[in-house]
Amino acid sequence: MDITNYVVLAAVLFAIGATTVLLRRNAIVVFMGVELMLNATNLAFVTFARMHGDVTGQVLAFFVMVVAAAEVVVGLAIIVTIFRTRRSASVDDVNLLKG
């Protein structure tokens, strides 16, 4: 097996995550799509680290994980706040700024 298969898997997962972000309406599921994309990039990072024999790729994947955790905390807090005021978790219902 070629190690490129891992990169292909990462690309497929990234595309699926992006499509989830574009298609789903539930804000929480959209957020899960973002998480899937971050995970796919992590897989690519780990694969490239192994390909080049350099551990820096793994360090970068670690940073991506930490930033993703921070992002999830703030994002979910925003979703909860919006849900409290609008009683909805759908991204289509947040249209207060629409003229």
Added chain:
Amino acid sequence: MTPGALEISGGETFLFWVIAPLMVLAALGLLFVKRAVHAAMCLVFVMVSMAILYIAQEAPFLGVVQVVVYTGAVMMLFLFVLMLVGVDASDSLTETIRGQRWIGLLIGIGLAAVLGGVVGRAAFPPAVGLSGGDPDGVANPQALARVLFGDYVLAMEAVGVLLVTAAVGALVLTHRRRLAPKQTQASVADARIKALPDGVVLTPLPSPGVYARSNAMDTPALGPDGEQVPQSVSRVLRIRGQERPAPHGAVVVSTGSTREGTGSARDEEGDA
């Protein structure tokens, strides 16, 4: 092939071809599943599989972190928020932007095509591998820590600040100002005393009947006059109509005859 070239073992090949299709299936589940909880479960599966792939790819530390941080913390946070928002919060299927579904699908397929084209056409160097089967090679956590706290120590500090900021931000965002004064035990007691003229009972409600042949929540107790006390049965059972009459012998006291006793008990059940 260079001398230090990476040999991918048959076991790893097998693992990849078992896990990768399942991962893609679960990821597609994120796209097609109706309910958000099922989507979360699909994502948990993807993340655990990802951890297995990390460990197979000579990144044991990242594999453990993936399980602890992603499936342990992030996905549990997702589930908590799902519980807060309501588990039944499923997607509405009406389109607010016309043709959004097809445009989104087109863009997704286009992205997949572009990424696939890039990966397919790129010339990758021959894979070197990290440790070459040596457990003390460059892939062990000590080597990772050396890079993390050596070359990237400033980024590490910045990330720490970011985490603290995120935690404080989440606290501020979800904090709710108290609109009504806090209810204490004393204030609840005062309110009940004030409501006395409206027919509120201060004492605990009578407990259900305990008889020789039945001892259950759904059997009413008998008052001192021999009548059944409807309040002794839980309100929920009464509304559902699951209340049972008190046994025959007990009712005899008030009515004088077993037959009449059961009759009156049935009537009362009907009233309730």
